[in-house]
Amino acid sequence: MSDPQDHLLPGGWELVVGLEVHVELATATKLFSASPNRFGDEPNTNIDPVTLGLPGALPVLNRHAVELAMRIGAALNCTIQACTFHRKNYFYPDMPKAYQISQYDQPLNVDGYLDLPDGFRVGIERAHLEEDTGKSTHVGGSGGRIHGSDYSLIDFNRAGVPLVEIVSRPDIRTSEQARDYVSELRAILVAIGASDAKMEEGSMRCDANVSVHEPGTPFGTRCEIKNVNSVRSLGRAIEYEARRQIAMIEAGEVVRQETRHWDENDGRTHTLRTKEDADDYRYFLEPDLVPLEPSPQWIAEVRESLPLLPSQRRARLAELTGQPATSEAIAVVVERGQDQYVEAVGHVGGDIGRALVHVKEAYAEQGPEPAVPATDLALLTKLEVQGKLTATQAKAVLAELVANGGGDAEAIAQAKGFEAMDTSALEALVDQAIAAQPDAWAKYCAGEGKAMGALVGAVMKASQGKADGKLVTALLEQKKG
Amino acid sequence: MTLPTVPSVPSVPSTAAGIAAGVRGGELRAADVVEHHLAAIAAREPEIHAFNLVMADQARAAAAAIDARVAAGEDVGPLAGVPVALKDNMCTQGVPTTCSSRILDGWRPPYDATVVSRLAGAGAVVIGKTNLDEFAMGSSTENSGFGPTRNPHDTTRVPGGSSGGSAAAVAAGFSPVSLGSDTGGSIRQPAALCGVVGVKPTYGYVSRYGLIAFASSLDQIGPFATTVHDAALVLDAIGGHDPHDSTSIPEPHSPLVDVLDRGVEGLRVGRITDLPEGADPDVAERLEAAFDALRDAGATVVDVQVPAFGYALTAYYLIAPAEASSNLARFDGVRFGLRVDAPDTNSMYSATRAAGFGAEVKRRIMLGTYALSAGYYDAYYGRALKVRRLIHDDFARAYMHADVLLTPTSPTVAFPFGAKGDNPLAMYLCDLYTIPTNLAGHPGMSVPFGTGADGLPVGVQVLAGTLDEATMFRVGAALERAALGPKGAA
Amino acid sequence: MDVSDRISTADVVKVAKLARLDLTSQEIETMTVQLDGMLEHFADMDALDLSHVASMTQPYPLRNVLRDDVVQPSLDRDEVLAVAPRVEDGRFHVPPIIGLDS
Ligand SMILES: [Mg+2]
Numbered sequence A: 001m002s003d004p005q006d007h008l009l010p011g012g013w014e015l016v017v018g019l020e021v022h023v024e025l026a027t028a029t030k031l032f033s034a035s036p037n038r039f040g041d042e043p044n045t046n047i048d049p050v051t052l053g054l055p056g057a058l059p060v061l062n063r064h065a066v067e068l069a070m071r072i073g074a075a076l077n078c079t080i081q082a083c084t085f086h087r088k089n090y091f092y093p094d095m096p097k098a099y100q101i102s103q104y105d106q107p108l109n110v111d112g113y114l115d116l117p118d119g120f121r122v123g124i125e126r127a128h129l130e131e132d133t134g135k136s137t138h139v140g141g142s143g144g145r146i147h148g149s150d151y152s153l154i155d156f157n158r159a160g161v162p163l164v165e166i167v168s169r170p171d172i173r174t175s176e177q178a179r180d181y182v183s184e185l186r187a188i189l190v191a192i193g194a195s196d197a198k199m200e201e202g203s204m205r206c207d208a209n210v211s212v213h214e215p216g217t218p219f220g221t222r223c224e225i226k227n228v229n230s231v232r233s234l235g236r237a238i239e240y241e242a243r244r245q246i247a248m249i250e251a252g253e254v255v256r257q258e259t260r261h262w263d264e265n266d267g268r269t270h271t272l273r274t275k276e277d278a279d280d281y282r283y284f285l286e287p288d289l290v291p292l293e294p295s296p297q298w299i300a301e302v303r304e305s306l307p308l309l310p311s312q313r314r315a316r317l318a319e320l321t322g323q324p325a326t327s328e329a330i331a332v333v334v335e336r337g338q339d340q341y342v343e344a345v346g347h348v349g350g351d352i353g354r355a356l357v358h359v360k361e362a363y364a365e366q367g368p369e370p371a372v373p374a375t376d377l378a379l380l381t382k383l384e385v386q387g388k389l390t391a392t393q394a395k396a397v398l399a400e401l402v403a404n405g406g407g408d409a410e411a412i413a414q415a416k417g418f419e420a421m422d423t424s425a426l427e428a429l430v431d432q433a434i435a436a437q438p439d440a441w442a443k444y445c446a447g448e449g450k451a452m453g454a455l456v457g458a459v460m461k462a463s464q465g466k467a468d469g470k471l472v473t474a475l476l477e478q479k480k481g
Numbered sequence B: 001m002t003l004p005t006v007p008s009v010p011s012v013p014s015t016a017a018g019i020a021a022g023v024r025g026g027e028l029r030a031a032d033v034v035e036h037h038l039a040a041i042a043a044r045e046p047e048i049h050a051f052n053l054v055m056a057d058q059a060r061a062a063a064a065a066i067d068a069r070v071a072a073g074e075d076v077g078p079l080a081g082v083p084v085a086l087k088d089n090m091c092t093q094g095v096p097t098t099c100s101s102r103i104l105d106g107w108r109p110p111y112d113a114t115v116v117s118r119l120a121g122a123g124a125v126v127i128g129k130t131n132l133d134e135f136a137m138g139s140s141t142e143n144s145g146f147g148p149t150r151n152p153h154d155t156t157r158v159p160g161g162s163s164g165g166s167a168a169a170v171a172a173g174f175s176p177v178s179l180g181s182d183t184g185g186s187i188r189q190p191a192a193l194c195g196v197v198g199v200k201p202t203y204g205y206v207s208r209y210g211l212i213a214f215a216s217s218l219d220q221i222g223p224f225a226t227t228v229h230d231a232a233l234v235l236d237a238i239g240g241h242d243p244h245d246s247t248s249i250p251e252p253h254s255p256l257v258d259v260l261d262r263g264v265e266g267l268r269v270g271r272i273t274d275l276p277e278g279a280d281p282d283v284a285e286r287l288e289a290a291f292d293a294l295r296d297a298g299a300t301v302v303d304v305q306v307p308a309f310g311y312a313l314t315a316y317y318l319i320a321p322a323e324a325s326s327n328l329a330r331f332d333g334v335r336f337g338l339r340v341d342a343p344d345t346n347s348m349y350s351a352t353r354a355a356g357f358g359a360e361v362k363r364r365i366m367l368g369t370y371a372l373s374a375g376y377y378d379a380y381y382g383r384a385l386k387v388r389r390l391i392h393d394d395f396a397r398a399y400m401h402a403d404v405l406l407t408p409t410s411p412t413v414a415f416p417f418g419a420k421g422d423n424p425l426a427m428y429l430c431d432l433y434t435i436p437t438n439l440a441g442h443p444g445m446s447v448p449f450g451t452g453a454d455g456l457p458v459g460v461q462v463l464a465g466t467l468d469e470a471t472m473f474r475v476g477a478a479l480e481r482a483a484l485g486p487k488g489a490a
Numbered sequence C: 001m002d003v004s005d006r007i008s009t010a011d012v013v014k015v016a017k018l019a020r021l022d023l024t025s026q027e028i029e030t031m032t033v034q035l036d037g038m039l040e041h042f043a044d045m046d047a048l049d050l051s052h053v054a055s056m057t058q059p060y061p062l063r064n065v066l067r068d069d070v071v072q073p074s075l076d077r078d079e080v081l082a083v084a085p086r087v088e089d090g091r092f093h094v095p096p097i098i099g100l101d102s
């Protein structure tokens, strides 16, 4: 935002967004009991007395969940502190005890920040531990919706799964920043092994607090938008909500503080509940749990054990490849966790810049540990750099490498009949092309760049794809004199 | 104590210690012990109603298994063949557990409370589930959803509560020992009214896992017995760290049965000079006799002050209902127990809970919800937590001058049914002397010490500092010796 | 102090709703009088200066009670569902969820 005004919405309105992101932690068991934390199992099979809130059951805190929550705190530059658990009391059929054990005035992580790839800093207010609810399925009525359903069925497998709720400060000013924030946060969570952070499976869920105001005036009344299930929807929901609020204010109406539901189908937000019918949660310290006071040593260990974060990895790859850290190839490769691999190609003598492009283009289906050995990709890039393969040929060889999980690039090229075309043969083809299209040649010489395409195309065709496009261009330039 | 004798298999000892020694030594069959007690139950239970459920078949099977293991030369544990009655707020796997509430109708827990597994591990035989004030809320067992329990000493009177069934079961000879839970006096007060020993240990001494919570920061499980020695034996078996209870104290406890003969020579017994008034003269007279007996046994009596003692009732009746309002929210008709059908979930909740809970439970849920609600938290719950600190600190100071404190357990002997009318505060005053200890988290016990009005039992309460069960039991044992001894206060 | 100064019938109705207790109007009346009596008694603590007193929420000062992240066998679903008021398809059945917050 170099120009302080260029992020404003039509009419001079400024958008203000704070995000609350819930992530399920990648533990083996629940936050307070030993039944499995596993997605997709048969309903009500991952249950125990604590999960079901049976009379007499008592919670005992999962050490690994605490450790993962501390890792999140560390990755988000938070202060990790002594903390307590509270009961948040409310009745809902998927909440077995009729209270959620959460953190209230003393959360584990406070006062951090997250830097977006473009350098914009979003403050993190807190990142606290709490338990997830079960899952309700609404039966009958208008197809799976809560309104008008005949009854609901409850599965408690998800109840008690450890969550960290990450609350940003209201620092976000555009829907694009909101999307970038969630994408970057997701990348961090995956990188540190805290969560698989899959929005489509619900292991990462995002609520947005949206308001609008005129710059220099106090923040407007905010609405909380729930049920946003993808990064794309987040952007759409925020933009819709901002337009709705602006239209209200411009029509002289007053925005009410309320919770709204994003409907993916009609692309609108709808009132879920207003502030007036907000529950009274009667928070009080959970007497069945004792305070959590991570020792300075434990906190230091967690901070030291953090892997490189996505931003650091992007910077590193940028330095190695000479490309900007914000380039798409770097973003994609780091997001897929394939940056180590690209570096490895460089270590065994490959061209790291070519490797970056190849991995970005051809490795979408591969994970952080691609099947193609780094040495095999390294050889391919060497052949390219030496001019022994054209870009088109290299692409074909790469496809073979990916399909077979590796192989000898040189042998594949040979088998395909790819030979480097020598310069004299190529020069002959260039001359033929000039002779065949005198008009194009005249235009090219007159400085009309567009004319070059026809000439290069003819050469490529005549060479059956064996010609190196760059070399052809160079020869044309040479002949122009 | 003059109770009608029951027809029985000859020579079954009356104490848990005697039974365990006999069964372990092979001279006594656990099966005969069970039959003896089942016969006692058959004779008088219809009149007393100590039990919600007598587990005759399960007890016989467990006893047979014990006998087989003894025959095979196994060590079956310190409570070998000892029948134990459980307050019906402790979960027993596959066996109905009701809290004497309609709302748990039809529920059979899929797991055992830690105390239940520990008893089994010690060779004890669970003989039944005893009646209580619904969800342990009350001091007379009149609040049971299944009708009251009667005091074996006078069946026109209450046994006390809320563990009235467990106290009556031991007093009536249905079981040599039993377990109760004590949130504000619910073991000690019925023990006093029924003329038996009752102990509330330090908070965290016994696991609460599987105890259906009333007020989580106050609840503790403890034993009823006819002797101080038996109470120690049971507490030794059920106490100790449990990883399923985050508030369970990790330090190991040394056996209490070993300290009982050590006497009280040199111990300082505190008299609380600013103790709130309210004890009947007969009860006050027994307390004086207890001080005299301990002085005779070599202890010194010292004066101490616990200025915040008198505020305990207020703090307790805000904190306990607040926690209870949250603990009892899970009884919602979704996963277990009663459901009253209604057109939507919210109405189902309200209808189910209205039908399933009795008047006292509803009153406390209302009070607790109010005390925690927006706008009232600071004035009520928040202040009560501070008063709790004052009480704790006052006791801590008193224990710098005295090793134990002596008070009446209950202000009165057992009272007739209906005596407290429907004035909740009158009933709450029954626990005037027992409540402060729960707030402080300290141990307390009631030891029978003679009789008062109408020849009814009077209990004396011995209080000690955190984890000082050993000293408390030494004093309890000394009082017991004095009560039974030649100077025969009893 | 007048009854209505401490707690009103309207307060009691509100609290009953929060606590999900369907009380009759007679119960509401009785409850209002009884709660008022209790709150009046509890006013005794107003005499105490608590401004420098820390809250006490638990009797025994434990810290960092943690469990290893190791799976234990789950409960048997059939046994659990067998004692539930109403089930369908391996899940707990509830009437339509209307007017509840999620
Ligand atoms: Mg939130």
Ligand SMILES: [Zn+2]
Pocket: A022, A130, A165
């Ligand atoms: Zn949350």
